[in-house]
Amino acid sequence: MASNGIKDRVAIVGMGCTQFGEHWDKGSEDLLIDAAYQAYESAGIEPNDVDAYWLGTMGQLSGLVLSVPLKIDYRPVTHVENFCATGSEALRQACYAVASGAYDLAMAIGVEKLKDSGYSGLVVSSPANDGTLGNMSAPASFSLLAPAYFKKYGLDPAKGKEVLARIAWKNHRNGAKNPKAQFRKEVPMEAILSSPKVADPLGVMDCSGVADGSAAAIVCRAEDAHKYTQHPIFIKALSFVAGPGEGPLAQDYDFTTFREVVASARDAYKQAGVTDPRKEISMAEVHDCFTPTELVLYEDLGFSPRGTAWQDVMNGFFDLDGTLPVNPDGGLKSFGHPIGASGLRMMYEMWLQLRGEAGPRQIENPTLGLTHNLGGAPGRCVSFVSIVGR
Numbered sequence: 001m002a003s004n005g006i007k008d009r010v011a012i013v014g015m016g017c018t019q020f021g022e023h024w025d026k027g028s029e030d031l032l033i034d035a036a037y038q039a040y041e042s043a044g045i046e047p048n049d050v051d052a053y054w055l056g057t058m059g060q061l062s063g064l065v066l067s068v069p070l071k072i073d074y075r076p077v078t079h080v081e082n083f084c085a086t087g088s089e090a091l092r093q094a095c096y097a098v099a100s101g102a103y104d105l106a107m108a109i110g111v112e113k114l115k116d117s118g119y120s121g122l123v124v125s126s127p128a129n130d131g132t133l134g135n136m137s138a139p140a141s142f143s144l145l146a147p148a149y150f151k152k153y154g155l156d157p158a159k160g161k162e163v164l165a166r167i168a169w170k171n172h173r174n175g176a177k178n179p180k181a182q183f184r185k186e187v188p189m190e191a192i193l194s195s196p197k198v199a200d201p202l203g204v205m206d207c208s209g210v211a212d213g214s215a216a217a218i219v220c221r222a223e224d225a226h227k228y229t230q231h232p233i234f235i236k237a238l239s240f241v242a243g244p245g246e247g248p249l250a251q252d253y254d255f256t257t258f259r260e261v262v263a264s265a266r267d268a269y270k271q272a273g274v275t276d277p278r279k280e281i282s283m284a285e286v287h288d289c290f291t292p293t294e295l296v297l298y299e300d301l302g303f304s305p306r307g308t309a310w311q312d313v314m315n316g317f318f319d320l321d322g323t324l325p326v327n328p329d330g331g332l333k334s335f336g337h338p339i340g341a342s343g344l345r346m347m348y349e350m351w352l353q354l355r356g357e358a359g360p361r362q363i364e365n366p367t368l369g370l371t372h373n374l375g376g377a378p379g380r381c382v383s384f385v386s387i388v389g390r
């Protein structure tokens, strides 16, 4: 794959993020205004300084969703959608737009308002077309990873469940330090292990939160970055792949990997010049839509050798004070998952951490951060990986 990348050519110079959770008193317009104005303010600019916008949202169509509440004065607003990786897709396109020279300042912004949709969780959007693809909910699709991983690497179901619970425990512990997270309480291991089943072996506490929220980033070419902030962060790699979607039907697919993630990680590491991610990446935000997803991602992203991530989980390698902290802001599990905003929320944590502004969850002297955002289901998905640094 020819992917030249834009290493060190684009900077993020302002970011904003709303609190995630249930916003009964706010519409998506209010959330967009909140995130956008936080971002304008952090870059020290006026709304009219931004030349073009990329809006990521799953639920609504067209740039009018953004141009109306922000009262944008006849500027381009592009609506993008790419499953749960929608926010990252908006960021990727805004970065390429300024890198090309077409615009000087661009905003990527994502939003979703899921909580007052009238149903719990996310429903299955469309029935199988030919009877061969299962009509499964998200928790059911991702639950298939757990027994497959346990069997392949010799974990009995009780031990496997403990490993998954340890991931949720870590992410709730991190989220408890985050005033913008949906769930801001530590949850004991016993409560996670005994939470009501959603899709065996996953319980409620293995699932990401369904939330309302918005997040935004302002980007410019690297040489202009210090006009806007003393501490910009720089894009080292942006990779996005869509798989062939054959996993659920392929005889050789065993549900212990996301091939799309392996491909996008390989591409991103090449763009950034990273050869040993376990050692070189200081921290990561990964797509923990369900606990077994995070487990498998550790191996697909090259953080742990195959078959060993569960040991790294149990010995605290990915904890906030571990060697490679993962989901320091609480992740989808604790921060919540308003689809269009999530990829940008992950980047918001990189922004805070790399600038030393993450408060009680600050990681010591991080140099390179990675965000990973997935859309779809095991064997049938799109995957985004970014690497950013000072």
Ligand code: COA
Pocket (backbone or CB within 6 Å): 084, 119, 120, 121, 122, 138, 139, 183, 198, 203, 204, 205, 206, 207, 208, 209, 210, 289, 333, 337, 376
């Ligand atoms: N993690 C932790 N606590 C959760 C939770 C979660 N994921 N979801 C709900 N809760 C808590 C609520 O805070 C509430 O607690 P309270 O009674 O103390 O106030 C309680 O559980 C019930 O909340 P409710 O909103 O009624 O839950 P729900 O039944 O509507 O939703 C799930 C629970 C698991 C179905 C929902 O969180 C879910 O579908 N998550 C997955 C989302 C998803 O598929 N995203 C796409 C990923 S690809």
